[in-house]
Amino acid sequence: MLKPSYISALMLGVILSGCTSQANTAPVSSETAAPLATKDNATNATQSATAASARASELADFARWQQKFRQRAIKSGIEPLIFDRAFKSVTLDQQVIKLDGSQAEFTRQIWEYLDTATSKSRVTTGKEKWQQLRTTLAAIESRYHVDAKVVMAIWGMETNYGSYRGNTNTIAGLATLAFEGRRREFAESELIGALKILQAGDVSPEKMRGSWAGAMGHTQFMPTSYLRYAQDFNNDGKRDIWSEDPTDALASTAAYLAHFGWQQGAPWGVEIKLPANFDYALAEQSNVKPTAYWRQLGVSTITGQPLPDYGDAAILVPAGAQGPVFAIFKNFNVIRRYNNATSYAMAVGHLADKLEGGGEFSAAWPRTERALSRSEKVQLQRVLTANGFNTQGADGVIGPNTHSAIRAYQQANGQVADGYASASLLEQLTKK
Numbered sequence: 001m002l003k004p005s006y007i008s009a010l011m012l013g014v015i016l017s018g019c020t021s022q023a024n025t026a027p028v029s030s031e032t033a034a035p036l037a038t039k040d041n042a043t044n045a046t047q048s049a050t051a052a053s054a055r056a057s058e059l060a061d062f063a064r065w066q067q068k069f070r071q072r073a074i075k076s077g078i079e080p081l082i083f084d085r086a087f088k089s090v091t092l093d094q095q096v097i098k099l100d101g102s103q104a105e106f107t108r109q110i111w112e113y114l115d116t117a118t119s120k121s122r123v124t125t126g127k128e129k130w131q132q133l134r135t136t137l138a139a140i141e142s143r144y145h146v147d148a149k150v151v152m153a154i155w156g157m158e159t160n161y162g163s164y165r166g167n168t169n170t171i172a173g174l175a176t177l178a179f180e181g182r183r184r185e186f187a188e189s190e191l192i193g194a195l196k197i198l199q200a201g202d203v204s205p206e207k208m209r210g211s212w213a214g215a216m217g218h219t220q221f222m223p224t225s226y227l228r229y230a231q232d233f234n235n236d237g238k239r240d241i242w243s244e245d246p247t248d249a250l251a252s253t254a255a256y257l258a259h260f261g262w263q264q265g266a267p268w269g270v271e272i273k274l275p276a277n278f279d280y281a282l283a284e285q286s287n288v289k290p291t292a293y294w295r296q297l298g299v300s301t302i303t304g305q306p307l308p309d310y311g312d313a314a315i316l317v318p319a320g321a322q323g324p325v326f327a328i329f330k331n332f333n334v335i336r337r338y339n340n341a342t343s344y345a346m347a348v349g350h351l352a353d354k355l356e357g358g359g360e361f362s363a364a365w366p367r368t369e370r371a372l373s374r375s376e377k378v379q380l381q382r383v384l385t386a387n388g389f390n391t392q393g394a395d396g397v398i399g400p401n402t403h404s405a406i407r408a409y410q411q412a413n414g415q416v417a418d419g420y421a422s423a424s425l426l427e428q429l430t431k432k
């Protein structure tokens with residue numbers, strides 16, 4: 001939770017593949033299989049020696065970083081003994097370096113992501129777990145005023161209801177991220193948070209485990225979020241989000257959502273129908289308007305009823321005019337405080353609804369559209385700009401500027417101007 005968006009994007013695939021920290025168990029070492037010829041053996045030996053010396057120097061650098069960070073931690077109030085015990089068996093985690101350095105080139109379409117995130121088995125398991133924990137969940141709901149279904153859905157999304165909570169030593173993972181330096185500030189402050197948790201005695205260093213990027217326990221709290229929001233709901237004196245018993249973790253999740261303004265009983269969003277002449281420029285998440293405004297434009301529910309009033313709403317068009325369209329409310333943004341990705345918020349909301357007996361969306365997804373790779377998105381931005389439809393840069397991230405450029409192109413070419421970045425659009429533009 002509270003992961004920066006680049007982690008979220010990366011975690012998307014990782015979480016859904018069913019293994020939070022064991023995403024790839026292949027060794028990082030680049031040394032290859034035994035060569036056939038003696039000459040190659042000699043080369044290989046030289047390479048191994050070079051690699052070994054590089055590793056030794058890296059470990060020396062890590063030790064130097066650790067010494068320096070120890071001073072900072074002590075200044076932040078961490079007792080030397082706590083620090084030394086936490087770091088006793090910590091070494092540089094090569095797997096963490098590898099995962100942090102990989103940038104997702106291939107992404108999945110939103111419907112593929114939702115299919116996995118809200119699969120039949122995830123819904124069935126969720127319903128069973130909800131039944132088993134119904135008394136606890138009802139007590140959590142009544143204390144925090146957060147719907148049990150959304151707490152269940154976050155638990156399902158983050159760790160498949162606790163079945164893969166991650167096995168990376170949190171201190172080692174965060175220390176590696178801090179040492180590696182790309183996000184030192186972030187990792188060091190989370191690391192100090194983790195040390196404060198150890199100092200408070202809620203968990204032992206051995207049991208403080210989670211995903212490679214520092215998220216811990218059943219609902220994957222980052223250490224600083226834990227310090228602010230974790231709850232001891234079963235009153236045993238420990239805020240234990242790591243144990244088999246998910247009670248504290250689920251209450252902590254509810255407390256987190258409550259803090260960011262969860263509205264009990266309100267939906268994350270509803271599927272809607274847009275009027276024929278709808279201006280898709282209005283469909284940006286930042287364009288938040290009162291329900292009356294949307295009603296006046298002719299926006300209705302998918303079944304043609306007046307749009308329900310849950311306060312301000314924005315219009316979400318995740319797959320263009322050909323796919324399902326939604327009005328999203330305050331709770332959608334509350335879910336985004338947990339993980340700031342539109343796809344994640346949709347998945348949590350949709351899963352929560354399904355856990356309560358809801359079904360699939362009414363409109364069909366444009367399933368024949370394949371996903372654009374990151375480099376294709378860059379290419380699309382370049383070719384749009386070259387054709388006079390300026391995307392204000394080509395970073396491979398499809399945002400409001402690219403939507404606007406696509407709409408202008410579509411308008412100029414007599415197409416429905418929904419701003420959707422599709423493979424067929426790229427094809428049109430590159431054929432010209």
Ligand SMILES: [Ca+2]
Nearest residue numbers: 232236238240
């Ligand atoms: Ca407890």
